Amino acid sequence: MLCGLLFSLVTWQVLVSGPLLAPDHALSRALVRTVPDSVTERLSDLGNIPVALPVLALAMAYAARRGRLLAAGTAGLAMALVPALVIPFKLWTARPGPLEPWAAGYFPSGHTATAAVAYVGAALLVRPYTRRAWPTAVALVLTGATAVGLILRGWHWPLDVLASLLLCTPLLLGVGLAVRRGPVSRRSTRRSSG
Known part of the structure; x- marks a missing residue:
């Protein structure tokens, strides 16, 4: 619930050009291109679908093979929801990018959302x-590297990245809940069918 409220606040600020945009722009100006593009582009690429999705797919296959079908399916659903949630907000807010003020659709960051759901999932x-x-430490490092790369390269404002993390947190909480529920035992399956 807190993530939803914070996401709503950030979205509202973007829509009305509220006071949160001033520190967002200042932070971006201070950070963009402070690291060579060749480095930040590689970090940003960690959020590309061809890079992140296979990691999640392998983990889903492993979990399914170990009997955690609900958890694997929930992770897959969370990833499917990423574009379903991100794209409408990109269209609605039409926020320009830090280095491309003529372009629109930077809020929230799809690369950050993809990285978070794929790696943390x-x-x-x-x-x-x-x-x-x-596994959690590696996932957080990969997600953080993606976010930092996007900001330092100038492909996203810091609030774009923060909004994506807020948007994806409930999805990941759902995956975590499904994982904690554990595999369905064969004994309980037999009882329910008999």
């Missing part, structure tokens, strides 16, 4: 089998 699916924190 994958970590949530495989973590029960590793019993270690490294």
